[in-house]
Amino acid sequence: MSSPILLAIEQRRSIRDFTDQAVDTATLHDIVQAGIWAPSGLNNQPWRFAIVTNATTRTQLAEQTHYGHIILAAPALIAVYLDQEAIYDKFKDTQSAGACIQNMLLAAEALGLGAVWLGQILKNQEKVGQILGMSENLQLMAVIAIGHPSRRDQQSLRKPLAEFIVKEL
Numbered sequence: 001m002s003s004p005i006l007l008a009i010e011q012r013r014s015i016r017d018f019t020d021q022a023v024d025t026a027t028l029h030d031i032v033q034a035g036i037w038a039p040s041g042l043n044n045q046p047w048r049f050a051i052v053t054n055a056t057t058r059t060q061l062a063e064q065t066h067y068g069h070i071i072l073a074a075p076a077l078i079a080v081y082l083d084q085e086a087i088y089d090k091f092k093d094t095q096s097a098g099a100c101i102q103n104m105l106l107a108a109e110a111l112g113l114g115a116v117w118l119g120q121i122l123k124n125q126e127k128v129g130q131i132l133g134m135s136e137n138l139q140l141m142a143v144i145a146i147g148h149p150s151r152r153d154q155q156s157l158r159k160p161l162a163e164f165i166v167k168e169l
C-alpha cells in the first residue's frame with residue numbers, strides 16, 4: 001500500500017492511553033477543521049463541536065461513561081453534535097457525523113496525536129449536555145478523546161474482505 005492516505009486509514013488505531021502533555025488549542029482547531037471538510041448531504045454541515053480541556057469538566061464527563069478512565073487520561077475531548085435545526089434527514093445527517101468523526105480521528109493521527117471515538121457515553125447524553133451547557137437542539141453523536149499516545153503498540157484486526165462483499169455482479 002503506497003498511498004499515504006490509504007496507509008493512514010489502515011494504520012490508525014484507537015488510542016486510549018495518553019501522556020500528561022496538553023494538546024494546544026490550535027491543534028484542536030486543526031482537528032475540527034479536518035472534521036468540517038467531511039462530506040454532508042446537501043453540504044448542510046450539520047455538525048457542531050464542544051472542545052473540552054478543563055480538568056473539572058473532564059472529571060464530570062468521565063462519570064457519564066463506563067470508559068471514564070479514558071476520558072480522565074485524555075487531556076482533550078471533542079464532543080461532536082448534530083444541530084437539529086440544520087439537519088434534513090436524520091439517517092443521512094448521522095452518516096455525515098460519522099464521516100466527520102473519522103476525519104478527525106485521521107487528523108489526530110496525522111498530527112502525531114492519538115484519539116478514540118467514544119460512543120458508550122451516549123447513554124447519558126442528556127447529562128453530558130447539561131455538563132457542557134449545550135442547547136437542547138444539539139444531539140450528541142460521540143465524544144472523541146485526544147492526547148499524546150503513551151504507547152503505540154495497539155493491535156486491531158479486520159475479517160477478510162470476502163466476508164463483507166456479499167455480491168459482485
Ligand SMILES: Cc1cc2nc3c(=O)[nH]c(=O)nc-3n(C[C@H](O)[C@H](O)[C@H](O)COP(=O)(O)O)c2cc1C
Pocket residue numbers: 012013014015016067070116117118119120121154155156
Ligand atoms: C460508534 C463507535 C462507538 C465506539 N465507542 C467506544 C467506546 O465507548 N469506548 C471505547 O473504548 N471505544 C469505542 N469505540 C472504538 C472501537 O472500540 C474501535 O474502533 C474498534 O475496537 C476497532 O479498533 P481500531 O479503532 O483500533 O481499529 C467506538 C467506535 C465506534 C465507531
